[in-house]
Amino acid sequence: xxxxxxxxxxxxxxxxxxxxxxxxxxxxxxxxxxxxxxxxxxxxxxxxxxxxxxxxxxxxxxxxxxxxxxxxxxxxxxxxxxxxxxxxxxxxxxxxxxxxxxxxxxxxxxxxxxxxxxxxxxxxxxxxxxxxxxxxxxxxxxxxxxxxxxxxxxxxxxxxxxxxxxxxxxxxxxxxxxxxxxxxxxxxxxxxxxxxxxxxxxxxxxxxxxxxxxxxxxxxxxxxxxxxxxxxxxxxxxxxxxxxxxxxxxxxxxxxxxxxxxxxxxxxxxxxxxxxxxxxxxxxxxxxxxxxxxxxxxxxxxxxxxxxxxxxxxxxxxxxxxxxxxxxxxxxxxxxxxxxxxxxxxxxxxxxxxxxxxxxxxxxxxxxxxxxxxxxxxxxxxxxxxxx
Amino acid sequence: xxxxxxxxxxxxxxxxxxxxxxxxxxxxxxxxxxxxxxxxxxxxxxxxxxxxxxxxxxxxxxxxxxxxxxxxxxxxxxxxxxxxxxxxxxxxxxxxxxxxxxxxxxxxxxxxxxxxxxxxxxxxxxxxxxxxxxxxxxxxxxxxxxxxxxxxxxxxxxxxxxxxxxxxxxxxxxxxxxxxxxxxxxxxxxxxxxxxxxxxxxxxxxxxxxxxxxxxxxxxxxxxxxxxxxxxxxxxxxxxxxxxx
Ligand SMILES: [Zn+2]
Ligand SMILES: [Zn+2]
Numbered sequence: 001x002x003x004x005x006x007x008x009x010x011x012x013x014x015x016x017x018x019x020x021x022x023x024x025x026x027x028x029x030x031x032x033x034x035x036x037x038x039x040x041x042x043x044x045x046x047x048x049x050x051x052x053x054x055x056x057x058x059x060x061x062x063x064x065x066x067x068x069x070x071x072x073x074x075x076x077x078x079x080x081x082x083x084x085x086x087x088x089x090x091x092x093x094x095x096x097x098x099x100x101x102x103x104x105x106x107x108x109x110x111x112x113x114x115x116x117x118x119x120x121x122x123x124x125x126x127x128x129x130x131x132x133x134x135x136x137x138x139x140x141x142x143x144x145x146x147x148x149x150x151x152x153x154x155x156x157x158x159x160x161x162x163x164x165x166x167x168x169x170x171x172x173x174x175x176x177x178x179x180x181x182x183x184x185x186x187x188x189x190x191x192x193x194x195x196x197x198x199x200x201x202x203x204x205x206x207x208x209x210x211x212x213x214x215x216x217x218x219x220x221x222x223x224x225x226x227x228x229x230x231x232x233x234x235x236x237x238x239x240x241x242x243x244x245x246x247x248x249x250x251x252x253x254x255x256x257x258x259x260x261x262x263x264x265x266x267x268x269x270x271x272x273x274x275x276x277x278x279x280x281x282x283x284x285x286x287x288x289x290x291x292x293x294x295x296x297x298x299x300x301x302x303x304x305x306x307x308x309x310x311x312x313x314x315x316x317x318x319x320x321x322x323x324x325x326x327x328x329x330x331x332x333x334x335x336x337x338x339x340x341x342x343x344x345x346x347x348x349x350x351x352x353x354x355x356x357x358x359x360x361x362x363x364x365x366x367x368x369x370x371x372x373x374x375x376x377x378x379x380x381x382x383x384x385x386x387x388x
Numbered sequence: 389x390x391x392x393x394x395x396x397x398x399x400x401x402x403x404x405x406x407x408x409x410x411x412x413x414x415x416x417x418x419x420x421x422x423x424x425x426x427x428x429x430x431x432x433x434x435x436x437x438x439x440x441x442x443x444x445x446x447x448x449x450x451x452x453x454x455x456x457x458x459x460x461x462x463x464x465x466x467x468x469x470x471x472x473x474x475x476x477x478x479x480x481x482x483x484x485x486x487x488x489x490x491x492x493x494x495x496x497x498x499x500x501x502x503x504x505x506x507x508x509x510x511x512x513x514x515x516x517x518x519x520x521x522x523x524x525x526x527x528x529x530x531x532x533x534x535x536x537x538x539x540x541x542x543x544x545x546x547x548x549x550x551x552x553x554x555x556x557x558x559x560x561x562x563x564x565x566x567x568x569x570x571x572x573x574x575x576x577x578x579x580x581x582x583x584x585x586x587x588x589x590x591x592x593x594x595x596x597x598x599x600x601x602x603x604x605x606x607x608x609x610x611x612x613x614x615x616x617x618x619x620x621x622x623x624x625x626x627x628x629x630x631x632x633x
Contacts, residue, residue, distance in 0.1 A: 090614045
């Protein structure tokens with residue numbers, strides 16, 4: 001079958017790889033009908049995530065049709081149309097039972113490796129390094145889905161792929177980001193990053209009744225999208241100082257709730273940005289926590305900082321201000337299974353149509369080129385959907 | 389741990405994975421270094437990554453440069469008898485877990501990342517493992533303590549010519565607080581070929597005992613809680629060079 005495979009920094013190829021097979025009786029094989037490139041795939045594209053091997057199949061935002069099931073799969077049948085969430089969860093461990101699916105104890109075959117780095121291993125993820133499982137991803141014609149009774153959600157209505165595909169990651173991730181921000185009715189919410197997760201965080205914050213939502217980015221079309229679709233006020237950080245701007249918009253209080261939907265690859269400006277690049281070059285830090293630092297500085301005292309953005313290693317974060325301002329920080333990979341049913345409901349009832357973020361629809365063979373376009377933020381690229 | 393000793397530890401692990409290093413080794417080594425520096429940060433390094441040759445079992449757990457070092461240290465200092473011990477919490481009652489661990493088929497799945505196990509008698513099991521130098525290790529163990537739901541211990545009984553990897557494998561079970569199940573502790577006493585002067589032998593085997601024990605416990609837990617051991621075998625990947633990390 002054809003798949004997009006990783007071969008090193010900025011080297012994604014269309015390859016012919018063996019078609020996946022049922023390995024465990026709890027597996028299913030899904031024929032992919034639509035699959036997206038995610039902002040966090042760019043951390044792999046830029047070779048910033050340890051644990052990749054040449055030939056690894058990329059992709060963690062897939063959907064398709066079940067073509068084969070293992071003997072013990074009960075919830076799915078051949079022919080079912082499913083969206084596959086990016087986290088892999090066993091459904092049986094203490095964490096899964098507590099609805100903390102992205103912290104599943106059993107789905108990472110390389111848990112020992114992750115434990116050495118993080119102390120404990122989170123769940124395995126599709127197409128996201130051997131540190132997080134080494135599972136083949138979904139930018140391919142077929143995908144093996146372990147614990148098939150636990151992850152995939154069946155789509156029984158006739159909503160098109162484009163509307164439900166983002167249940168695989170960015171819609172629930174933006175939603176959980178807003179939920180983690182503990183938004184209350186009179187709150188001002190600031191969202192750094194207007195990529196897909198940021199867009200869904202903006203809209204989710206609105207759904208949760210925020211009084212004011214402020215979106216921060218440097219790409220004009222992303223800001224425009226947050227304004228028109230998400231009813232957000234916007235700050236272009238290349239044209240204004242974010243701290244000054246936020247203070248003037250909130251009477252000097254700072255936003256009550258701050259969401260870092262950027263993560264490790266923030267493009268800082270000024271001295272801080274340069275200093276991040278120097279430290280990174282000298283291997284003194286692994287991440288560019290520019291947004292994290294800015295959010296800590298801007299957030300209202302006693303406010304909440306929600307971090308859906310992906311960080312990889314040790315980020316140099318000002319812990320003093322965080323502590324002295326008594327901020328609450330909430331983070332984590334998305335506990336996908338919590339959100340699939342309720343968010344599918346919102347889509348089916350027409351409350352939201354997530355397809356607004358799609359900027360490019362191409363075939364799998366255009367994947368390598370699209371990675372580059374997306375990485376370079378060219379051609380107004382916000383979200384790429386591919387059909388194998 | 390200083391940056392320097394970290395780098396050399398990473399290099400050591402890298403070298404042990406690529407005996408007879410070829411032209412490709414240089415870039416691989418620098419990749420290890422880079423990855424190590426990037427990944428590790430304040431945390432201890434190292435990724436023990438299982439490699440399995442087609443068909444056979446390969447005892448090739450690599451990683452844990454620091455633990456690896458610790459092992460070499462204590463092997464030369466303390467004579468190779470210090471046990472390696474790790475614990476995990478499994479969401480099942482202790483009785484069920486000790487029954488599961490006693491069954492040779494289950495035991496085989498739990499230790500499948502480095503050894504094959506089969507029953508040769510009522511409470512007697514044959515273990516075998518292969519190292520990268522194609523050295524076949526094979527030995528028999530017998531249950532010497534069997535207190536259901538509390539303790540299970542196997543000891544090596546006949547250490548035949550090809551040698552045993554360890555001389556004791558023991559599990560103990562304690563109830564965990566609240567609804568969390570059972571705290572399972574696995575203790576393994578290594579007895580690598582070469583005995584007390586065996587640190588060189590262990591190096592050649594690429595055994596990182598902590599990783600071996602940690603992974604065995606992970607697999608035990610997954611088997612008990614889900615009925616399967618997670619795997620990425622038969623996956624369309626992991627081809628080509630630079631495939632350690
Ligand atoms: Zn994603
Ligand atoms: Zn689980």
